[in-house]
Amino acid sequence: MFDNTEHTNISKLGEFGLIDHISKSFEVKNPKVIKGIGDDAAVIDLGDSFMLVSTDMLTEGVHFDMVYTPLKHLGYKAVTVNLSDIYAMNGNPAYITVSIALSSKFTLEAVEEIYEGIKLACENYKVDLVGGDTVSSNLGMTISVTAVGYVDKKSVAYRSGAKEFDLICVSGDLGAAYLGLQLLEREKALFKENPNLQPDLQGYDYLLERQLKPEPRKDIVRLLHDNGVVPTSMIDISDGLSSELLHICKESNVGCDIYIEKIPVDHLTTTAAELFNIDGTTCALNGGEDYELLFTVKQSDFEIVKKLKGISIIGHITGDKMNARLINQANEATSITAFGWDAFKAN
């Protein structure tokens, strides 16, 4: 009873293309909806403040691999990647709902481990689990989390607010989560060949933690707030720096110049990248899942921001619309194109 006369493969559009395509046909009618689909979170006017709503879904075999993902970490990550979207609006999360579909291969003890991770994330980020759904699935696990938060009206940071000459900043360092994933995938492949092999992941704790247990940057939102800095635009780095820069350029209708040597990469990331014959900066640009914050601030905030620990100024916004450029040490520019992780193209 279900027949498609037309057949367009979803992967042709990719995840962002699909979301763009769908959201075009939805017109928001409630005037309280300040921002619907298309930013890190929806923004709803509560009168005194804005409410933020964000949702993410993780599926087994696509977003996580049960072979090397501890269930507690999975629960933790499912929550924190959502909280990251609320922080990316310069807001603070308050509540989450969690829905999980599980196949019969999961035991009660397994479910408890997932919820232990969810609980730890709730405690660490001071959010309450207020609802959810736990259902059975025929195959594999799917986790869907919705986060609700708040932000002062004067502080909200959209993707669309970047202006020419604004400084471009990132928190922490980039590329580590991607290399953590590569290490885990390598061990999985070796384990398949020889199940008696002990995993050799010593010394890479930082990279593994970045992949398995990402911490969203609540501290950076706080730091900016305490120093009176309101970002002109902000996004969290889930799909790689390149991809997020292009989102900001597109939504703000601007361009950008990024200086390669300014991109923060941890020395462990560089070392591990060499192991895989990749360039550390490439991992930082395209790796994804770092859950750091990418944001822009006014030039006038330079003196304050340059002193803030954990924040790197990596470039500036230009008026050259949609031209995102990467500048190397020889002052040569190349165009940034997104090779970021894309849910549909990945398969």
Next chain:
Amino acid sequence: MFDNTEHTNISKLGEFGLIDHISKSFEVKNPKVIKGIGDDAAVIDLGDSFMLVSTDMLTEGVHFDMVYTPLKHLGYKAVTVNLSDIYAMNGNPAYITVSIALSSKFTLEAVEEIYEGIKLACENYKVDLVGGDTVSSNLGMTISVTAVGYVDKKSVAYRSGAKEFDLICVSGDLGAAYLGLQLLEREKALFKENPNLQPDLQGYDYLLERQLKPEPRKDIVRLLHDNGVVPTSMIDISDGLSSELLHICKESNVGCDIYIEKIPVDHLTTTAAELFNIDGTTCALNGGEDYELLFTVKQSDFEIVKKLKGISIIGHITGDKMNARLINQANEATSITAFGWDAFKAN
């Protein structure tokens, strides 16, 4: 790397057991959370009013069968079953987020059909789609919807508010959705045997619609409001009347007497039930997915409620804690036990 020393099968607890088990370990810390897990929706204090948050997840092969579920209907139902939870708090939904995981078998046109259904539900119930996630899955489809709504502080109806002597009411009629499902399953079985067979579903439109395209009772919430009636407790009937009655009795710490002949069953439901050699009332009690409202009102509202179209008074609350009784025409009582649909026991 993932080993469970203990192995308890989830189906032992069932869906409600699992939710109870999990929610016990979560202590709500934010004083603004008036009600967390355990009702149709979470209740959050916004100062002037309460915000309601509800979430539901549907998985392919468990909650819907792609063989006979039109995609547009699926999108519609995924939204309306969530809105039903907001109405069940005597509130009104305002916003939804929708996350969908899809395997590569689904084309863009298929996704568009799902979103057409989502859009129609948004239009019919005046809610805005404000966010979501569209991701790939290795197998099958999962849809997760979160609904956000509002309710006046004086009007909110919990499962826990029923008091002795309150009248028990249901909207519409019950059992039809279950029989719609039986008809579809029968046709599927016949189709498997002989793919050239034309489906014989004539005359059963009402039952099929109840299953495939349920309409939550916004009108009943409105009707009660317009007549100045605030239910003392309320729940939507997603798992069958028996199951929902037990929820109200448990949460309100009361018992109930239900009169069989008062349970509203459509004549088409009765006819179809005979076809399957089941009793129509059994379908009403245990069938589920009717998305009608079950609620209690004070005795003093009797004169008003008895005149309201589309509402049946089916019994009353007793002080006999947790003793839910079904009274037949010979005035004989039997205990109500829930045979309702249970996500984990279903498999």
